[in-house]
């Protein structure tokens with residue numbers, strides 16, 4: 001582990017936000033290309049589904065996050081920058097229902113595109129590779145020093161400074 005990974009990350013910078021959104025954009029754009037080849041209407045419906053799911057995650061998952069709680073009126077973190085705090089902050093652990101949202105929300109976003117991607121093997125490979133890069137690099141660089149200790153994915157070692 002390098003030095004920057006041995007300290008808790010109490011704040012995200014604007015460059016973090018740009019970087020992680022660019023990394024996340026690769027699977028998103030891949031899916032959009034796969035769906036729009038078949039139907040613009042399905043793409044619009046899928047994007048609406050994604051937006052609604054992100055709003056759900058923002059309400060039930062992010063509202064417990066220190067990066068959400070500490071913002072006066074907006075959230076500034078690796079995925080959101082200057083987004084208003086629409087929902088009440090909820091410091092403390094997630095309940096069972098909120099944990100279920102954490103599991104179900106990614107499934108709702110990630111599984112439906114497979115219907116279109118299965119017909120386009122090149123895009124399917126890019127989709128899986130880019131998702132793997134996104135998840136593994138977040139795990140390696142963020143989860144191990146994240147201050148959101150109630151997040152189910154948090155893996156900060158006990159001896160971190």
Ligand code: SF4
Nearest residue numbers: 062065067068077079
């Ligand atoms: S760091 Fe993650 S959990 Fe916290 S507000 Fe941002 S997206 Fe939500």
